[in-house]
Amino acid sequence: MEKAVINDEAVQIHLQQIDKSFGEKTVLNNLSLEIESGEFVVIVGKSGSGKSTLLRLVAGLEEATSGQITFNDKSIKDSKSSATMMYQDSRLLPWKTVLNNVGLGLKGNWKDQAEKTLDLVGLLSFKDQWPSTLSGGQQQRVALARALVHKPSLLLLDEPLSALDALTRMDMQNLIEKLWLSQGFTALLVTHDVREAVKLADRIILIEDGDITLNIKNTGKRPREFSDVSLVQMEKKILEKIMKS
Incomplete structure (x- = not known):
């Protein structure tokens, strides 16, 4: 790809x-x-x-x-x-639903846009849930949706x-x-x-x-698999350089 x-x-x-x-x-x-x-x-x-x-x-x-x-x-x-930024932690607001977290900063009739973006990350069915009910991976998906909703x-x-x-x-x-x-x-x-x-x-x-x-x-061609020897060699080269520093 x-x-x-x-x-x-x-x-x-x-x-x-x-x-x-x-x-x-x-x-x-x-x-x-x-x-x-x-x-x-x-x-x-x-x-x-x-x-x-x-x-x-x-x-x-x-x-x-x-x-x-x-x-x-x-x-x-x-x-x-x-420009938007994603951090190590999701930084979701616990008192707002998933949908409202994604819609932060949007104006006007923003819900359709937020729902479409949640759908892109596979979490549209979770839109009315609270962040505390989500797994760590799901929380980061919401954070990604919040970053991408601003296009x-x-x-x-x-x-x-x-x-x-x-x-x-x-x-x-x-x-x-x-x-x-x-x-x-x-x-x-x-x-x-x-x-x-x-x-x-x-x-x-x-x-x-x-x-x-x-x-x-x-x-390397996408999607990348580490059965590709060239990728393994690239990883090794970078790691060796880091370890020598």
């Missing part, structure tokens, strides 16, 4: 000579990166390498100490591109599957890939899981000590 759709609104991201410091601690050091419209890029690295800080900069939640980030050649502040041109994912069991994680990986293939947004995922990166990414970026030390294109 090849990528069939690229959203006309999908964001092209350009990070140019980005530095980010917190006090005297330098987290990102002269980092430059280009992400193409509709590309699925995965950032890996050890804890403290700077990968989550990079994601927060792209999300506009932090400002770079120096350097520039642009969306389609415009600054983040001037860009009209829509983002950029989806940012900050280790959203790390707390899930192995089977649920695989199911969510497949779902995210399916929705990305059909909707064509640009995706930027941060994860510790190298196998997850190899399964999902068009390109894998390794960050070590605030700088990019590996930038690998993934040409």
Whole structure:
């Protein structure tokens, strides 16, 4: 299965000579990166390498100490591109139903749109339930629906599957890939899981000590199976590089 759709609104991201410091601690050091419209890029690295800080900069939640980030050649502040973010925890509001959680921030007659998005993630029948009645995987599906209901041109994912069991994680990986293939947004995922990166990414970026030390294109055909020797070799190469750092 090849990528069939690229959203006309999908964001092209350009990070140019980005530095980010917190006090005297330098987290990102002269980092430059280009992400193409509709590309699925995965950032890996050890804890403290700077990968989550990079994601927060792209999300506009932090400002770079120096350097520039642009969306389609415009600054983040001037860009009209829509970006949404998924976190490690679902961050659902416990006093709102599943449907109302998905509809947060929507205006007008939003329920049809929210229901269609819940249907995409397979949870339409749960729309009137409370978040506390759902499993961890179901809660993350609701969080994904809440991100996608805004029809983002950029989806940012900050280790959203790390707390899930192995089977649920695989199911969510497949779902995210399916929705990305059909909707064509640009995706930027941060994860510790190298196998997850190899399964999902068009390109894998390794960050070590605030700088990019590996930038690998993934040409494996989708859907990807680890019976494919080239994928196993790619995973091994990245893991060896991480372990040596």
